[in-house]
Amino acid sequence: MQKTVIFDVFGTLIRVEERRNPYLQLLKYGRSQGISPCAKHLQLLMTRELDWAEAANDLGIRAGYVKLHGFARLLQEELASMTLYEDAQQAIELLQPAGVKIALCSNLASGYGPAVRTILPGLDAYGFSYEIGVTKPNPVIYQSVCRDLGVQPGQQMYGDRIVMIGDSIRCDRDGARAAGVGGFHLSRTGRGDFSNLVEFAEAVLKG
Numbered sequence: 001m002q003k004t005v006i007f008d009v010f011g012t013l014i015r016v017e018e019r020r021n022p023y024l025q026l027l028k029y030g031r032s033q034g035i036s037p038c039a040k041h042l043q044l045l046m047t048r049e050l051d052w053a054e055a056a057n058d059l060g061i062r063a064g065y066v067k068l069h070g071f072a073r074l075l076q077e078e079l080a081s082m083t084l085y086e087d088a089q090q091a092i093e094l095l096q097p098a099g100v101k102i103a104l105c106s107n108l109a110s111g112y113g114p115a116v117r118t119i120l121p122g123l124d125a126y127g128f129s130y131e132i133g134v135t136k137p138n139p140v141i142y143q144s145v146c147r148d149l150g151v152q153p154g155q156q157m158y159g160d161r162i163v164m165i166g167d168s169i170r171c172d173r174d175g176a177r178a179a180g181v182g183g184f185h186l187s188r189t190g191r192g193d194f195s196n197l198v199e200f201a202e203a204v205l206k207g
């Protein structure tokens with residue numbers, strides 16, 4: 001049976017060394033114009049492919065070229081500081097030669113997607129919220145990734161058909177399980193189902 005693994009991205013495979021939070025900075029700038037940031041604004045940023053001018057306009061924020069360029073610069077600084085966790089690289093190098101399909105499933109604003117694909121090339125599927133139009137833990141996002149992988153979500157855990165791991169209990173464990181994917185919580189402090197991705201990869205291969 002084909003084994004398939006879905007990884008969350010940030011906090012799981014990729015770390016950001018220099019946090020600049022450019023999209024949150026845009027929302028904070030909107031507050032100075034009387035726009036109170038809320039969940040629906042974050043949802044908009046993570047479920048649509050928008051450049052900075054489009055994002056500001058759709059949020060109702062007035063921002064000129066200089067201000068928008070500043071947000072773009074903050075994003076580039078973050079992207080330049082992104083690195084793979086050591087155990088992430090090791091896990092992928094264990095899974096891929098064994099024929100395990102690998103996918104990503106992440107809540108992302110569109111500015112991050114190309115950089116993530118560059119850091120993690122050659123995977124079997126990429127499921128980003130800004131492309132799919134919904135965020136985790138909506139079951140649609142997991143189902144979309146499964147379709148791209150050519151697998152059907154079931155109710156099995158690792159060692160059967162398709163599993164997911166990430167650092168969010170709500171999104172990567174419980175949300176995945178509710179969608180029929182075997183979800184697991186990664187906590188590098190030892191408070192989750194797995195404390196590192198090598199341990200997880202070895203469990204998948206043994207299952």
